[in-house]
Amino acid sequence: MRVLVMGSTGSGKSTFARRLAERIGAPHIEQDALNWDPGWTNLSQVDPEKLRGRVRASIAAEAWTACGNYSAVRDLFLARATHLVWLDYTRPVVMARVIRRSVVRAIARDELWEGTGNREDVRRWLDKDHPIRWAWDTFRRRRAAYEAMLADPRLAHLETHRVRRPREAGFLIDRLVAEALPI
Numbered sequence: 001m002r003v004l005v006m007g008s009t010g011s012g013k014s015t016f017a018r019r020l021a022e023r024i025g026a027p028h029i030e031q032d033a034l035n036w037d038p039g040w041t042n043l044s045q046v047d048p049e050k051l052r053g054r055v056r057a058s059i060a061a062e063a064w065t066a067c068g069n070y071s072a073v074r075d076l077f078l079a080r081a082t083h084l085v086w087l088d089y090t091r092p093v094v095m096a097r098v099i100r101r102s103v104v105r106a107i108a109r110d111e112l113w114e115g116t117g118n119r120e121d122v123r124r125w126l127d128k129d130h131p132i133r134w135a136w137d138t139f140r141r142r143r144a145a146y147e148a149m150l151a152d153p154r155l156a157h158l159e160t161h162r163v164r165r166p167r168e169a170g171f172l173i174d175r176l177v178a179e180a181l182p183i
Helices: 013-024 031-033 046-059 074-080 091-108 130-151 165-178
Strands: 003-007 026-029 064-067 083-087 157-165
Touching: 003 013, 003 074, 013 026, 013 064, 013 083, 013 091, 013 165, 026 031, 031 046, 083 130, 083 165, 091 130, 157 165
Parallel strands: 003 064, 003 083, 026 064, 083 157
Antiparallel strands: none
16 A cells, blocks of 8 residues: 545644554655755755655655655656545644644754754744745645546546545544555
């Protein structure tokens, strides 16, 4: 089973993918961890081929769960994935989650992705590329793009799941675990 989890920034993609990976005993691939280099260097913008190389190495495994939305590598994930999960929550849910996450990260001051030194900085919260602002600004556009993507016949090889309420996520994880680990 190879599962790609997509959704708005802050929707809970990493949490969903990490929980599923733990339960099925598969690697968890966080696209942000592959994309961000020290100094907030965004590989999808400055070196997409380096990012694509990292992704190719990560998705070579027979089973994995991945989370992220990077268009520079989406084709690689979709070509290998067996399942696509779209966390399609309302804007209030997404915004509450992304703000809560940003506050926790700012207080903890933990490194976001090992080896990068990148940490949450309250002074960046209103920047157009900060997750809070990004989630707000891209919400409608992303939802329309994901609806079109799920309707694309070229993705008919994927088992797709659209999760509209957070409480549905746990049920879907249980279902996917049962599918991955038949008794």
